[in-house]
Amino acid sequence: MNTTATNKSYKSAFIFLTTLFFLWGFITVLVDSLIPRLKDVFEMSYAKTVLVQFAFFVAFFVFSLPAGFILSKIGYKKGIVLGLVTMAVGCLLFYPAAEHRLFSVFLVGYFTLAGGITILQVAANPFVALLGSEEGASSRLNLSQAFNSLGTTIAPVVGALFLLSDSVKSSDEIGLLNEAQKSEYYLSEAATVQTPFLVIAGFILLLAVVFLFTKLPTLIEESPKGGYFTLLKNKIMLMGALGIFVYVGAEVAIGSFLVNYFYDSGLAPIVAENETMMSIANTIANTFNQSFSGKDPKSLLGIFVIFYWGGAMIGRFVGAYLTKIMPAGKVLSIFAMLAISMIIISINSTGLLSMWSILAVGLFNSIMFPTIFTLSLEGLGDLKAQASGLLCMAIVGGAVIPFFFGNLIDGFGFKTAFILTIVCYGYILFYGRFKTKRV
Numbered sequence: 001m002n003t004t005a006t007n008k009s010y011k012s013a014f015i016f017l018t019t020l021f022f023l024w025g026f027i028t029v030l031v032d033s034l035i036p037r038l039k040d041v042f043e044m045s046y047a048k049t050v051l052v053q054f055a056f057f058v059a060f061f062v063f064s065l066p067a068g069f070i071l072s073k074i075g076y077k078k079g080i081v082l083g084l085v086t087m088a089v090g091c092l093l094f095y096p097a098a099e100h101r102l103f104s105v106f107l108v109g110y111f112t113l114a115g116g117i118t119i120l121q122v123a124a125n126p127f128v129a130l131l132g133s134e135e136g137a138s139s140r141l142n143l144s145q146a147f148n149s150l151g152t153t154i155a156p157v158v159g160a161l162f163l164l165s166d167s168v169k170s171s172d173e174i175g176l177l178n179e180a181q182k183s184e185y186y187l188s189e190a191a192t193v194q195t196p197f198l199v200i201a202g203f204i205l206l207l208a209v210v211f212l213f214t215k216l217p218t219l220i221e222e223s224p225k226g227g228y229f230t231l232l233k234n235k236i237m238l239m240g241a242l243g244i245f246v247y248v249g250a251e252v253a254i255g256s257f258l259v260n261y262f263y264d265s266g267l268a269p270i271v272a273e274n275e276t277m278m279s280i281a282n283t284i285a286n287t288f289n290q291s292f293s294g295k296d297p298k299s300l301l302g303i304f305v306i307f308y309w310g311g312a313m314i315g316r317f318v319g320a321y322l323t324k325i326m327p328a329g330k331v332l333s334i335f336a337m338l339a340i341s342m343i344i345i346s347i348n349s350t351g352l353l354s355m356w357s358i359l360a361v362g363l364f365n366s367i368m369f370p371t372i373f374t375l376s377l378e379g380l381g382d383l384k385a386q387a388s389g390l391l392c393m394a395i396v397g398g399a400v401i402p403f404f405f406g407n408l409i410d411g412f413g414f415k416t417a418f419i420l421t422i423v424c425y426g427y428i429l430f431y432g433r434f435k436t437k438r439v
């Protein structure tokens with residue numbers, strides 16, 4: 001076997017896959033940036049908006065196990081192509097949904113799109129982990145996930161500048177239009193949604209064709225029988241699945257309620273009166289051709305959420321290096337401990353210290369998903385595709401834990417609710433230390 005040729009093949013495959021991580025992160029959030037437009041087209045209530053998030057996370061639960069089974073039969077490369085095609089089909093379904101103003105069709109389209117993303121997650125994550133030594137798997141996946149975060153950071157800017165407009169009319173304004181004007185307005189709004197989604201679908205299909213003809217190493221030799229039953233008896237893998245569940249749940253719970261937390265803590269006037277904070281806010285807002293003079297206080301506070309999600313990108317680049325020079329389990333436990341420390345500081349302080357400490361949790365979230373993922377796959381051989389399905393299924397924690405977090409806020413307030421996230425990160429700390437001791 002030619003080691004040099006193999007390493008070159010692995011390096012090329014890693015570059016292609018990292019490009020895919022960037023593009024699917026970019027496309028996913030670009031689609032998210034169109035949701036406000038769709039909300040107006042369908043005149044969706046907030047209850048319906050919750051259904052959109054629910055459809056996204058439930059897709060991980062529904063598609064993950066079938067994806068793992070399919071991958072064990074067809075291999076990672078064909079699985080990636082299948083995921084891309086499924087994403088494209090989801091985007092194409094938005095065309096009739098907008099044309100006929102059918103929210104149910106939009107939900108099916110979004111569910112299908114999320115299903116395609118799930119298949120990509122199940123295929124691409126273990127593929128990157130397998131492209132080299134098992135010791136370097138966490139470092140490789142952290143680097144690939146960093147480019148995914150780069151895509152998710154850039155996409156909102158592109159969406160705001162090129163896909164959204166201010167031509168939306170309120171229900172009262174629509175009521176003043178005659179039938180011909182209403183028809184013209186609805187057609188115009190539908191086209192605003194349809195054109196971007198058609199472009200996105202076309203681009204995804206082009207990407208699928210590129211991957212179909214890209215030479216990637218074959219890493220699944222034989223489909224193992226009874227894979228899922230074997231994995232359900234594997235304590236380490238199940239502990240990792242629980243780690244993914246609590247990590248995604250805690251990250252989404254904190255990110256979803258940050259603006260409310262800041263507002264409830266009385267941070268709006270503190271930020272508005274701070275020259276440095278306003279300079280930061282307006283610098284970011286100018287990217288979107290906006291400013292914060294006389295804006296809603298929640299809008300002002302919301303601009304700082306970019307630091308929570310953007311921290312994940314920075315942390316993953318750092319994490320790719322750290323997991324290369326240190327045991328991945330040790331890095332995971334350190335980051336979990338720092339996340340817990342930031343939450344404790346935030347709920348026991350006030351003002352800007354409370355704000356920046358909770359935003360810093362995003363930085364320490366960064367390496368958790370790829371590191372837990374690769375630690376859970378260690379030593380599983382050809383069962384990795386099916387194990388990846390079980391691990392991605394655990395992403396449903398992003399729907400479950402925020403629900404309980406929200407109920408705790410309603411009943412006891414933010415400071416008590418954050419104890420739930422401390423418990424989540426506490427488990428991740430335990431898992432990191434447990435894996436470190438086993439090395």
